[in-house]
Amino acid sequence: MIGLEEFPHEVIIQVHTEPVSDGGGGYLPGTGGWMNVDTDDFFGFLDTPTSREIYEAHQLQHPFDRNLYYPYRTDITPKMRVVCEGDIYEIVSKPMDQGGQNEIMKVPLRLVSPGG
Incomplete structure (x- = not known):
């Protein structure tokens, strides 16, 4: 079983939603924008990439700042974003299953x- 010691950071996953029309050419207040995907506790490990990873990403013109490791799930997509410790991050590629072990x-x- 994977525990909190492996994933010490509380993470919020958000998805962007379109505003809901009010039927008169405007939008209903409070609709649209970034919304939390779920309210369940979600924990991950936010890690700094190695200097080699950073260099290679810049060479490929795909820079990134952190790696997020989290327990296996398949509902996270590059259209979402991550909020952790007050910082907001965009997901820059499709999540990868480490080692193919789910x-x-x-x-x-x-x-x-x-x-x-």
């Missing part, structure tokens, strides 16, 4: 908005 996923993140 246990741990890895996804690279790019910092969009640093927290306070």
Whole structure:
């Protein structure tokens, strides 16, 4: 069983939703924008990539700032974003199953908005 010691960071996954029309050419207040995917506790491990990973990503013009490791699940997509410790990250590629064992996923993140 994978425990909190392996995944110490509380993470929020968000998806962008379209605003709901009010039928008169406008939109209903409070609709649209970034919404939390679920309210369940979600924990991951936010890690700094190696200097080699950073260099290779820049050479390929796909820079990223962090790697997020989390327990296996298949509902996270590149159209979502991650909020952790006040920082907002975009997901820059499809999540990868580490080792193909359906246990741990890895996804690279790019910092969009640093927290306070």
